[in-house]
Structure formats: structure tokens, C-alpha cells
Amino acid sequence: xxxxxxxxxxxxxxxxxxxxxxxxxxxxxxxxxxxxxxxxxxxxxxxxxxxxxxxxxxxxxxxxxxxxxxxxxxxxxxxxxxxxxxxxxxxxxxxxxxxxxxxxxxxxxxxxxxxxxxxxxxxxxxxxxxxxxxxxxxxxxxxxxxxxxxxxxxxxxxxxxxxxxxxxxxxxxxxxxxxxxxxxxxxxxxxxxxxxxxxxxxxxxxxxxxxxxxxxxxxx
Amino acid sequence: xxxxxxxxxxxxxxxxxxxxxxxxxxxxxxxxxxxxxxxxxxxxxxxxxxxxxxxxxxxxxxxxxxxxxxxxxxxxxxxxxxxxxxxxxxxxxxxxxxxxxxxxxxxxxxxxxxxxxxxxxxxxxxxxxxxxxxxxxxxxxxxxxxxxxxxxxxxxxxxxxxxxxxxxxxxxxxxxxxxxxxxxxxxxxxxxxxxxxxxxxxxxxxxxxxxxxxxxxxxxxxxxxxxxxxxxxxxxxxxxxxxxxxxxxxxxxxxxxxxxxxxxxxxxxxxxxxxxxxxxxxxxxxxxxxxxxxx
Numbered sequence: 016x017x018x019x020x021x022x023x024x025x026x027x028x029x030x031x032x033x034x035x036x037x038x039x040x041x042x043x044x045x046x047x048x049x050x051x052x053x054x055x056x057x058x059x060x061x062x063x064x065x066x067x068x069x070x071x072x073x074x075x076x077x078x079x080x081x082x083x084x085x086x087x088x089x090x091x092x093x094x095x096x097x098x099x100x101x102x103x104x105x106x107x108x109x110x111x112x113x114x115x116x117x118x119x120x121x122x123x124x125x126x127x128x129x130x131x132x133x134x135x136x137x138x139x140x141x142x143x144x145x146x147x148x149x150x151x152x153x154x155x156x157x158x159x160x161x162x163x164x165x166x167x168x169x170x171x172x173x174x175x176x177x178x179x180x181x182x183x184x185x186x187x188x189x190x191x192x193x194x195x196x197x198x199x200x201x202x203x204x205x206x207x208x209x210x211x212x213x214x215x216x217x218x219x220x221x222x223x224x225x226x227x228x229x230x231x232x233x234x235x
Numbered sequence: 236x237x238x239x240x241x242x243x244x245x246x247x248x249x250x251x252x253x254x255x256x257x258x259x260x261x262x263x264x265x266x267x268x269x270x271x272x273x274x275x276x277x278x279x280x281x282x283x284x285x286x287x288x289x290x291x292x293x294x295x296x297x298x299x300x301x302x303x304x305x306x307x308x309x310x311x312x313x314x315x316x317x318x319x320x321x322x323x324x325x326x327x328x329x330x331x332x333x334x335x336x337x338x339x340x341x342x343x344x345x346x347x348x349x350x351x352x353x354x355x356x357x358x359x360x361x362x363x364x365x366x367x368x369x370x371x372x373x374x375x376x377x378x379x380x381x382x383x384x385x386x387x388x389x390x391x392x393x394x395x396x397x398x399x400x401x402x403x404x405x406x407x408x409x410x411x412x413x414x415x416x417x418x419x420x421x422x423x424x425x426x427x428x429x430x431x432x433x434x435x436x437x438x439x440x441x442x443x444x445x446x447x448x449x450x451x452x453x454x455x456x457x458x459x460x461x462x463x464x465x466x467x468x469x470x471x472x473x474x475x476x477x478x479x480x481x482x483x484x485x486x487x488x489x490x491x492x493x494x495x496x497x498x499x500x501x502x503x504x505x506x507x508x509x510x511x512x513x514x515x516x517x518x519x520x521x522x523x524x525x526x527x528x529x530x
Binding site: 098 | 441443446449450451453478479
């Protein structure tokens with residue numbers, strides 16, 4: 016009956032949804048710049064159709080050196096709802112592959128800052144992640160894990176009692192000289208039940224949601 | 236850069252997308268109420284014929300609802316003898332967020348038969364934007380619409396002590412609100428079925444993080460807090476398997492926070508959000524509602 020109540024009540028559920036794709040898993044070259052854009056989100060059932068929540072982000076990245084890339088992303092969908100969301104972060108190359116036979120490993124740390132114009136509510140959530148990737152030719156495939164961390168304590172002040180929201184992801188990037196195109200799938204919050212809530216998230220079993228994302232990188 | 240900053244500022248200041256409208260799902264558009272003849276999805280679809288309401292006890296009418304100058308025509312149905320409201324006990328039924336009175340017609344029929352054949356009057360309405368009612372559904376409009384119905388009952392002579400309010404799901408918000416606020420006729424007893432705690436709980440329950448509801452909606456419904464002000468007896472029904480508004484997350488919070496003189500709970504195993512009376516059994520359901528109203 017009221018299954019549709021939320022329906023889109025949650026179209027902007029950032030906890031599940033603002034987890035933007037990892038558009039960069041391999042650090043940029045020193046002093047290299049890139050503009051990034053991404054679209055996608057968790058899959059939900061909307062009007063009986065499975066769709067990804069259309070979150071849109073835009074960002075900028077800069078190679079501080081060959082191992083460290085700084086970036087910041089702005090949530091455009093959030094902005095349309097009067098929520099300013101900025102996600103600055105650092106990507107660090109732990110293991111830089113010297114040839115195509117080696118696997119690269121990188122780690123990132125981000126903080127998701129949010130602030131709404133309606134009531135001035137501010138939230139921030141750190142995110143940590145690690146990615147492994149393999150290149151062949153112009154192709155790059157990656158596999159990783161990350162997690163958002165709750166910052167509101169004590170738990171009694173929150174309805175959601177989760178300390179962290181983990182994610183597992185894998186993706187594919189087509190790398191050109193100037194452009195990268197990425198498609199990524201995520202299993203969001205595999206430790207958290209998606210039953211008995213106002214949104215019909217799609218995902219395997221009773222826990223977590225499946226997310227689909229597409230990313231675009233323009234390097235300078 | 237300056238132009239970019241201005242563009243950004245304009246975007247922030249003019250952004251106005253909210254999810255409020257998604258709280259209300261009138262969905263199906265109709266041209267007339269069909270009641271017994273309605274073929275679409277409805278509550279209590281297998282209601283036995285014994286709960287039939289004769290045409291002479293069905294009064295379909297319109298009221299003008301006024302929310303601080305924002306006026307709209309809303310449609311209502313009264314089940315019972317309109318000319319005997321001054322002698323009757325009346326249940327004011329506030330329906331859920333989906334569709335219109337045709338969907339809830341069987342529920343109204345059921346309630347009219349609490350404690351005996353066509354024993355109680357039942358009044359329900361389509362909030363603005365629902366069914367054939369004009370206007371836009373908003374939280375405050377919904378309160379105004381229900382309050383308008385209470386005033387109609389007062390104008391038709393209902394006596395103090397004879398008005399019960401029953402709120403289902405979304406309808407729990409006006410039911411609680413108007414149990415606290417005296418709109419001309421005091422509410423004697425409050426019955427809630429599958430109430431929700433508050434907008435914040437709903438957001439966090441779905442987000443899994445402590446995101447504030449203000450990021451998505453202007454709706455301020457906070458039943459879990461508002462119930463603390465209720466001083467009339469309270470009866471709570473909830474499906475133990477409610478897949479939409481989880482019983483322990485939403486309903487129990489409302490129930491636990493009630494601080495009035497009397498409360499009772501009916502958790503129905505196997506029932507989900509929209510089938511509680513049939514899972515509980517219609518007779519058993521009527522027995523429980525009836526006992527609560529009589530005592």
C-alpha cells in the first residue's frame with residue numbers, strides 16, 4: 016500500500032546513494048589535472064521498474080606528485096535539493112605497477128561535507144577505501160572496498176544505528192590519452208538489512224543494495 | 236571565475252527540489268467514487284457481504300477546507316444516519332498516503348460495524364489532491380482537511396465524548412495532531428494502525444546514516460514526539476511483518492512514548508503494512524476495536 020510512499024522519498028538518500036564512483040583509482044601524473052563527472056547510484060524499484068538513482072557529481076583532481084592525487088567532488092543532484100555537498104579527498108598510490116604484469120594498489124581518504132540551506136544542518140562523513148587495479152593496453156579493471164563512517168554519537172541520538180557503511184566495488188575504465196570512461200558496480204552496505212524500509216533497494220539477498228555508476232574523466 | 240561563482244550561488248539559492256510530494260501518493264485519478272463497485276486495488280478485499288452498508292446510510296459530500304486562506308473543496312463520505320450524529324458515536328478515519336476513498340471503502344464499512352451491525356458512524360475524507368478533492372496535498376493542508384471534517388461533525392451535533400479518531404499510516408499524523416488540538420470537538424480515543432515515527436526516522440532508516448530529514452523534505456511530522464502530548468486513551472495496531480513502516484522502528488516508538496492514562500497494543504504476527512485486519516481476522520479485529528471504544 017504505502018510502499019510507494021517513499022518511493023522517491025529516498026531518491027536522494029545520500030547514505031546509500033551519494034557514494035560516488037571511484038573515478039580515479041590510478042594516481043595522476045605530477046601536476047596533471049583532470050575534470051571528473053559521474054552519474055549513478057543504488058538500484059531501486061520505482062513504479063515497478065528497476066532504476067539507478069541518478070546522482071550526478073562533478074569534480075576536479077590534481078596530481079601533487081606521481082603517487083598522490085588530490086581531488087574534490089561537488090554533488091550536483093544534492094545541490095538541486097538545496098544541499099551543498101563537497102567531497103575533498105586524497106588518492107595515494109601504494110604500489111605503482113611498472114609494467115602490465117603487475118597489479119597496482121591505491122588507497123584513498125575522503126570526507127563528505129554536507130550542509131543544507133533549509134535548516135542549516137551540517138553533516139560530515141569520512142570515507143576510506145583501497146583499490147587494486149590491473150592495466151592492459153588501454154584497459155584498466157579494478158576491484159576494491161571502501162566505507163563511510165558515522166560521525167554522530169551517541170547512537171541514541173540517531174535512528175540509524177550503523178557505525179559504518181561498507182561497500183565493495185569493481186569497475187572497468189577505458190583509458191585514452193585525454194579521456195577516461197568508467198563503468199562501475201557496487202555492493203553497498205552488504206552488512207545492513209534493506210528489509211522493512213520505505214525504499215525498495217535492489218540487491219542480492221536481504222542485505223545491501225546494488226549500485227551502478229558511470230564516470231568520465233578529462234585529463235589536462 | 237566570477238561568473239562561475241555567481242552561477243553557483245544562484246544554483247544554491249534557487250534550488251528548490253524537495254521530496255515532500257512523494258510523501259503523498261494520490262496516484263490513481265478518478266472521475267467518480269464507485270465504492271462497492273470499485274474494481275481496483277483496495278484494503279480488505281475479501282470483506283464478507285455481511286458488512287454491507289445500505290445506500291440510505293451512505294452520504295457522499297463535499298466540504299470547503301480552509302488552511303489559513305488556502306481553500307479547497309474536499310470530498311468526504313459519512314457512513315451512518317447523518318441526522319442522528321448527535322446521538323451516535325463516530326469514528327473519524329484518516330486514511331493512508333495512497334490513492335483515494337474507494338481504496339479504503341471496505342475499511343470504512345468494517346469500522347461502521349464495530350460493536351454491532353451499522354452501529355457507529357464513520358467519517359472519512361480524501362485529503363487535498365486525493366481522489367476528487369481539489370488542491371495540493373501538503374502536511375498542513377492535510378491537518379486543515381481533517382479539522383474541517385471535525386467542524387462538520389460539530390455542526391451536525393456530535394456530542395463531546397462521542398468522537399474517536401483512527402489514523403492509518405500517513406493518517407496517523409493528523410490523528411495524533413488533532414487528538415492534541417481541540418478543534419471544537421474533543422477527541423475521546425485515539426486508534427493508530429501502522430503509524431510512523433517521524434520523517435527523520437524514515438530518512439535515517441533508509442539512508443543508514445544520520446542524515447537530517449531537512450536534506451530531502453520540509454515535512455515536519457514527528458508522531459513519536461507529538462504522541463507525548465496525547466491525554467486520551469490510545470490503542471495501537473501494527474503488523475509484526477510490516478515491510479514498509481517497520482513495527483519496532485516506527486510504531487513501537489510511538490507506543491512507548493505515549494504518556495497518557497491508558498494504552499493497549501495489538502501486534503499481529505504475519506501482517507504486513509496493508510493487510511492487518513484480514514490477517515488478524517475481521518471478527519477479532521472488530522472485537523478489539525469495539526472493546527477499546529466501549530471501555
